[in-house]
Amino acid sequence: MAKNAAHSAAAADATPLSENGTSLYVHVPFCVSKCSYCDFNSWELHDGGALERTVDALLAETRIRAKGLRPQTVFLGGGTPSLLPPNLVGKLLDGLHDATDFRNSSLETTLEANPESFDFETARAAFGGGVTRASIGVQSLRPDVLRAYDRVHTASAARQAFFTARKAGFQRINVDLIYSFPGQNSEEWFEDLEEVMAWEPEHLSCYELSYEPGTPLTKAKDSGLIKAENRDVALQLFNETRARCESRGLSAYEVSNFAMPGEECLHNLAGWRSLDCVGVGAGAVTWQGGVRRKNLAKPEDWIRSVESGAEQAHVERPGATTRMFDCFLMGLRLCKEGVSISRVFQQTGLHPKEVWAKELESLFGESLLLEEGDFIRATPRGLRILDSVLGQLLPAGSGGEFTSEQV
Numbered sequence: 001m002a003k004n005a006a007h008s009a010a011a012a013d014a015t016p017l018s019e020n021g022t023s024l025y026v027h028v029p030f031c032v033s034k035c036s037y038c039d040f041n042s043w044e045l046h047d048g049g050a051l052e053r054t055v056d057a058l059l060a061e062t063r064i065r066a067k068g069l070r071p072q073t074v075f076l077g078g079g080t081p082s083l084l085p086p087n088l089v090g091k092l093l094d095g096l097h098d099a100t101d102f103r104n105s106s107l108e109t110t111l112e113a114n115p116e117s118f119d120f121e122t123a124r125a126a127f128g129g130g131v132t133r134a135s136i137g138v139q140s141l142r143p144d145v146l147r148a149y150d151r152v153h154t155a156s157a158a159r160q161a162f163f164t165a166r167k168a169g170f171q172r173i174n175v176d177l178i179y180s181f182p183g184q185n186s187e188e189w190f191e192d193l194e195e196v197m198a199w200e201p202e203h204l205s206c207y208e209l210s211y212e213p214g215t216p217l218t219k220a221k222d223s224g225l226i227k228a229e230n231r232d233v234a235l236q237l238f239n240e241t242r243a244r245c246e247s248r249g250l251s252a253y254e255v256s257n258f259a260m261p262g263e264e265c266l267h268n269l270a271g272w273r274s275l276d277c278v279g280v281g282a283g284a285v286t287w288q289g290g291v292r293r294k295n296l297a298k299p300e301d302w303i304r305s306v307e308s309g310a311e312q313a314h315v316e317r318p319g320a321t322t323r324m325f326d327c328f329l330m331g332l333r334l335c336k337e338g339v340s341i342s343r344v345f346q347q348t349g350l351h352p353k354e355v356w357a358k359e360l361e362s363l364f365g366e367s368l369l370l371e372e373g374d375f376i377r378a379t380p381r382g383l384r385i386l387d388s389v390l391g392q393l394l395p396a397g398s399g400g401e402f403t404s405e406q407v
């Protein structure tokens with residue numbers, strides 16, 4: 001095995017995730033305000049009473065679908081889970097433990113938080129309830145950019161939230177940032193990045209601003225009110241961001257994610273490796289045993305379906321080729337690890353070098369992908385045009401492999 005291949009295999013083996021383990025995702029769908037770029041299943045909170053009903057429904061669904069799960073990772077995402085008052089944070093975590101025993105099984109339990117709602121009491125309730133990792137949605141330290149994104153916090157609140165998490169006991173903290181805002185001053189972006197790195201987070205997510213269908217930001221771009229950043233500028237920001245993070249010991253292990261040694265997000269790694277995950281909550285997705293299940297998206301519809309005892313969801317059973325493509329869709333984002341050929345075979349029964357012999361030979365020849373031992377990963381050039389790379393592997397007529405049903 002070549003030196004680089006050994007490094008890739010060692011990087012994969014160094015994480016304590018079990019190939020046969022299952023994660024738990026818990027979705028809290030409410031936010032103070034819907035951000036202009038966001039296409040997640042999140043909804044503005046207009047009725048505080050909806051939070052308690054949501055927690056009750058989350059626990060009811062967990063008891064139905066994840067009883068005794070003993071998940072290897074847990075992720076409380078949203079929406080904004082930190083919107084829950086401390087007593088509901090405690091109630092949710094206690095109930096999740098009673099149903100799944102996560103405090104004794106989870107290698108990592110993450111709570112997403114926004115600065116405007118992550119006060120000391122909330123942070124302490126989360127930490128005391130078994131959350132081991134906080135992920136704080138800072139996005140920017142620039143007032144004009146925060147306003148353009150419809151963020152409701154200030155730069156000062158972002159700084160305070162980070163150090164509040166430290167005070168509450170968190171030794172593992174991620175900070176989310178977004179770059180490539182239209183017309184963004186590059187120097188200001190790097191000033192923000194340097195300040196955040198000076199806080200010494202264990203993990204950093206730096207996402208290029210994307211224009212998702214149907215979002216207010218995309219509608220503004222399509223109507224000519226704003227203009228997306230020049231691709232050459234965005235690429236420069238991408239490369240320089242990676243270099244600066246690397247210089248601070250925050251190594252890129254995924255397209256947009258950086259970590260100190262041993263601080264990779266295990267829950268996301270499990271997802272990028274296409275390992276099983278049970279999702280509870282409005283719009284939450286379960287991937288388990290080759291079956292994909294998506295809950296009703298609207299919180300009220302989902303709550304009613306759980307309360308009535310007649311859960312409704314959309315279920316898909318993708319064929320083997322589609323599952324293999326999904327393994328590459330997720331796994332090629334892991335820039336140091338890539339896709340494990342043996343894992344793909346275990347999960348799908350297919351060998352990618354047999355099914356995609358010509359396609360992979362072409363991508364290897366163009367130096368967009370490379371093979372190292374059991375792993376296929378994107379080269380630096382391939383990472384920059386990953387959508388194009390994946391387009392060459394997309395199964396023709398893959399939709400025909402699905403069987404769908406409503407349950």
